[in-house]
Amino acid sequence: MYDFAYHKPATVADAVKLLADPDAKAISGGHTLLPALKHRLNKPSALVDLSGIAELKGIRKVGNAIVIGALTRHVEVATSAEVKAAIPALAYMADHIGDVQVRNRGTMGGSVSNNDPAADYPAAVLGLGATIHTSSRKIAADDFFLGMFTTALEPSEILTAIEFPIPEKAGYAKMKNPASRYVMAGVFVAKTAGGVRVAVNGAGPCVFRQADMEAALAANWSVDAVAGVKQAADDLNSDIHGSAEYRAHLVTVMAKRAVAAAG
Amino acid sequence: MPQVTLTVNGQTHTAEVEGRTLLVELLREKLRLTGTHVGCDTSQCGACVVHINGESVKSCTTLAVMADGAQVTTIEGLAKPDGTLHPMQEAFREYHALQCGFCTPGMVMSAIDLVQKNPGGLTEQQIREGLEGNLCRCTGYHNIVKAIAAAAEVMHGRRSEIARAAE
Structure with a gap:
């Protein structure tokens, strides 16, 4: 990898100042960025390590929501008594990201900011209708994920926390690539105060909501209700691991499993 | 720098x-x-x-x-200064949990973390899932899993020494 300057600010304000340099990049767990840098896909002038910023850490219950700091590692979400009690589907998801070592380093803020189409967390953020807190504003999940590796974040804006409203019930199921463990198709279903939400990850270029499944589950929350809903293959990903048609088929299968998991 | x-x-x-x-x-x-x-x-x-x-x-x-x-x-950093192996190393030796040995240091370090995080014991399935981040190109997984199960018994004080592998 190309060399870079390394900064470790102690506050969000200092990190934002350092990220004003358009060639600087933020890093937390580094499990996506470092492999990319090794391939010389990117040549940042500086890395701004957010891991020393205490205000970005921690999990807390605020009213009827669980607020998770951006630096919270997957292992911490997976083992949090608070998350397991309030949103078990989110703890389950965190416990099944990548492998143990990825979960020991990778952070929620990093995963969601990167918006890899095959990442897990974006499905929970969109599926639960979460609110993204940043260094300058709050963004609804529906307005956050704009496309492949693209979010509403401005270049020097830092994701600071994610506020997940506690759902009545929720479930997640995914088919992962057995070698890379990235999601080939995943579905997050949630019955929330604001209605039923269904988010699909891995299958398309960006996480998206599945309106037909939402309508079917709103009318009848059951595995049978989604079993007959087909996902169109148009615009889905096609690669050596699976065609768009195969992924479309998986979406219905994963939706059934997610509803079964939600109970 | x-x-x-x-x-x-x-x-x-x-x-x-x-x-x-x-x-x-x-x-x-x-x-x-x-x-x-x-x-x-x-x-x-x-x-x-x-x-x-x-x-x-x-x-x-x-x-x-x-x-x-x-x-x-x-x-x-695992073996004692007198050369006594860590129970996980001893179990890898006893169970022939290595062929070429290239993956072994990583396997042993992952296995120790896995055992320490599961004081209540581990099923074979949990051991296999816990090793998702470690690849053995010799595909010697069976003996690695057996070694970890044996080491877990010693590390958690349920046995005093690594059981002999079945011949």
Whole structure:
């Protein structure tokens, strides 16, 4: 990898100042960025390590929501008594990201900011209708994920926390690539105060909501209700691991499993 | 150049590194601890696993500067000074849990973290899932799983020594 300057600010304000340099990049767990840098896909002038910023850490219950700091590692979400009690589907998801070592380093803020189409967390953020807190504003999940590796974040804006409203019930199921463990198709279903939400990850270029499944589950929350809903293959990903048609088929299968998991 | 101070296997080291220096490069090339291997260099294979503050981490995907102030344990830090092997190393030997041995340091470090996090015991399925981040190209997984199950019994005090492998 190309060399870079390394900064470790102690506050969000200092990190934002350092990220004003358009060639600087933020890093937390580094499990996506470092492999990319090794391939010389990117040549940042500086890395701004957010891991020393205490205000970005921690999990807390605020009213009827669980607020998770951006630096919270997957292992911490997976083992949090608070998350397991309030949103078990989110703890389950965190416990099944990548492998143990990825979960020991990778952070929620990093995963969601990167918006890899095959990442897990974006499905929970969109599926639960979460609110993204940043260094300058709050963004609804529906307005956050704009496309492949693209979010509403401005270049020097830092994701600071994610506020997940506690759902009545929720479930997640995914088919992962057995070698890379990235999601080939995943579905997050949630019955929330604001209605039923269904988010699909891995299958398309960006996480998206599945309106037909939402309508079917709103009318009848059951595995049978989604079993007959087909996902169109148009615009889905096609690669050596699976065609768009195969992924479309998986979406219905994963939706059934997610509803079964939600109970 | 950034300076990093970290404790490796109980010894404190201070070194000047580049921003881009990986933890595994610091361990192997500056500290000459070559037991930690680089297999794939793409975060997949787990040959480079070490413990940072007690947790298993892929040292090829960690910058040396990110380990500043940390307690690092490598495969060299497991055996006692008199050469007595750690129960996990002893179990790998007894159960022939290695063929070429390249993946072994990472397997052992991941296995110790897995056993320590599961004091109540581990099923075979849990052991296999716990090794998702470690690849053995000789595909010697069966004996690795058996070794970890045997070591867990000793590490949690349910047996006093590694059971002999069945012939």
